[in-house]
Amino acid sequence: MASELSRRALLLGAAPAILRAQSRRERPNILFAISDDQSWLHTGASGDRVVKTPAFDRVAASGVRFTHSFCCSPSCTPSRGGILTGQAIWRLEEGGNLWSTLDKKFKVYPDMLEQAGYQIGLQGKGWGPGRIEPGGHTRNPAGPNYRSFDEFLAGREKGKPFCFWYGSTDPHRPYEKGSGLKSGMRIEDVQVPPWLPDHPAMRSDILDYFFEIQRFDRNLGDIVAAIEKAGELENTLVIVTSDNGMPFPRAKTNLYDSGTRMPLAIAWPARVPGGRVIDDFAGHADFAPTILEACGLRPLPEMTGRSLLSILTSRRSGSAAPGRDRLFTARERHTSMRAGGVGYPMRAMRTAEYLYVRNYEPDRWPSGDPPDYGDIDNSPAKEFVIEHRATPKFAQYFEVSCAKRPAEELYDLKKDPGQLTNVAAASEYRAAKQKISGELTKHLRETKDPRETGGPVKFDEYPYYGRANPQRRQTK
Ligand SMILES: [Ca+2]
Structure with a gap:
C-alpha cells in the first residue's frame, strides 16, 4: 500500500509532502x-x-x-x-x-x-x-x-x-x-x-x-x-x-x-x-x-x-x-532499612532449567535488618510470617523470607518450580552451577556492571530520597 502511494505521489509530482503525511499516518x-x-x-x-x-x-x-x-x-x-x-x-x-x-x-x-x-x-x-x-x-x-x-x-x-x-x-x-x-x-x-x-x-x-x-x-x-x-x-x-x-x-x-x-x-x-x-x-x-x-x-x-x-x-x-x-535481573538498594543505609546487591540469571542468584553481600540481611525486615512491605502477610517464625508448621516461610542467604543460590526448576531448595552447594550440580555462574559473569562484564568490572561501586553511597529511616539515624 505504501509503495502504491509512493507511485501515485511520484505521478502527482508531490512526493515528499505526501510521503511524509503517509508515514505519519502509518x-x-x-x-x-x-x-x-x-x-x-x-x-x-x-x-x-x-x-x-x-x-x-x-x-x-x-x-x-x-x-x-x-x-x-x-x-x-x-x-x-x-x-x-x-x-x-x-x-x-x-x-x-x-x-x-x-x-x-x-x-x-x-x-x-x-x-x-x-x-x-x-x-x-x-x-x-x-x-x-x-x-x-x-x-x-x-x-x-x-x-x-x-x-x-x-x-x-x-x-x-x-x-x-x-x-x-x-x-x-x-x-x-x-x-x-x-x-x-x-x-x-x-x-x-x-x-x-x-x-x-x-x-x-x-x-x-x-x-x-x-x-x-x-x-x-x-x-x-x-x-x-x-x-x-x-x-x-x-x-x-x-x-x-x-x-x-x-x-x-x-x-x-x-x-x-x-x-x-x-x-x-x-x-x-x-x-x-x-x-x-x-x-x-x-x-x-x-x-x-x-x-x-x-x-x-x-x-x-x-x-x-x-x-x-x-x-x-x-x-x-x-x-x-535467558534473562538477567538485578537488585541494588530497595529501602534504606539496614544499618548504614546499605542495600542488598544481587544479580541473577534465569534459563528454562535453572535460576542462579549471586548475593554480593551475604553477611547482610536480604529483607532488611531485624526486627523490621523493612524491605518487605508492611502487611498482614508479613505480620503472619514474622509472628509464626517459631511455629513448626510455618517457620520455614520466615526462614526463606528473612534469614541470611549464602553467596550463591541455584534452583533446579524442573524439580523445584517454586525455587525453595537451594542446590548451589550440592556436588551433582557443580558443573551446572559453574556454567551458569560463568555465563552470568561474562554478561555482566560485557554490559559493564561495576560490580564485575572492578568498580567503582557506589550504589550504597547515592542519596536516598525517601523517608528518613529511624534505624539508620540511630546508627550514625
Ligand atoms: Ca512496584
Whole structure:
C-alpha cells in the first residue's frame, strides 16, 4: 500500500509532502500500561481461577502473551528506569536504586518519540518514586502528567500519533483489609503460591491484592475502549505489564520468579498476528527498543534490551527465537532499612532449567535488618510470617523470607518450580552451577556492571530520597 502511494505521489509530482503525511499516518500509537506489584501468575489469561482481568485477557487474545517476561529489577524505581532507558539497572548509576534520581544522560524513549513528532502523555505513576531534579529532568521521564487518558486524547494535536504511559498504583499496598472478600471473591478458591504459608489470613490478604489488580484492569479496559471509540485501536501498539512481583514475603524485592516474573501482553492489530502464546524470554529493557523500532526509529547502541518486533510480527508461537533462552535481573538498594543505609546487591540469571542468584553481600540481611525486615512491605502477610517464625508448621516461610542467604543460590526448576531448595552447594550440580555462574559473569562484564568490572561501586553511597529511616539515624 505504501509503495502504491509512493507511485501515485511520484505521478502527482508531490512526493515528499505526501510521503511524509503517509508515514505519519502509518506510525502506530503507543499505549504502555503498567500495574504496580503484580506477579505473572495473577491474570485470568495465565490461568488464575479467582482474579478477573478481562482487559488484560483481551489484549493477550488479540495479540501475544509472553509466559517468560521479567522486569529489570524487583523494585519500582529501577524497574521503571530500565523500561524507559532500555538498559540494565547496573548501567544507570543512581537509577539502580529505589527513591533515587535518573540522570538525563540516560536517554528515555518518550523523549525520543516526542522529538520525532509524537504527542507524549503520562497518567499516574511513571518513573519513580524518586526526585527528578537532581538528574536534570524537568518533568517525569515517562512524560508530562495528565489527569486522565480522555483529557490527553481531547487535547491531542490533530494528526499526531501518541505515546501514552498509564501507570496505576494498583496493586501496591496498603490494601483495604477484607476488600477482596467483601467484593464476593471466595477464600477457598485462592491458589496460594508455594513460597507463602497457606492460612486464611494469607488467603484474605491475597484477595485484597486481587481486588486492586481488578481495579487496574477496569481502568485499562476504559482506556482501550476510548482508543477503540476514537477508531485508532487497529494501529495502536498496546503493552500491558507490571513493574515487579507481588508485595508479599519472598516475592517483591527478590530475584526469584515471585519478584521478577511479570504478566505481559502485547497487541497491535495492524501488524501483530493475534491469539499467540510465546515462551521466549522477554525482558523489560526490550520494550524501549521494541517501541522505537515500531515507530520507525533506531534503538540506541547503549540499550542492552533487544527489540521484540520480529517475534511480534511473526506468526509463530512457543519458543524459537535465537538468543532468547535467558534473562538477567538485578537488585541494588530497595529501602534504606539496614544499618548504614546499605542495600542488598544481587544479580541473577534465569534459563528454562535453572535460576542462579549471586548475593554480593551475604553477611547482610536480604529483607532488611531485624526486627523490621523493612524491605518487605508492611502487611498482614508479613505480620503472619514474622509472628509464626517459631511455629513448626510455618517457620520455614520466615526462614526463606528473612534469614541470611549464602553467596550463591541455584534452583533446579524442573524439580523445584517454586525455587525453595537451594542446590548451589550440592556436588551433582557443580558443573551446572559453574556454567551458569560463568555465563552470568561474562554478561555482566560485557554490559559493564561495576560490580564485575572492578568498580567503582557506589550504589550504597547515592542519596536516598525517601523517608528518613529511624534505624539508620540511630546508627550514625
Ligand atoms: Ca512496584
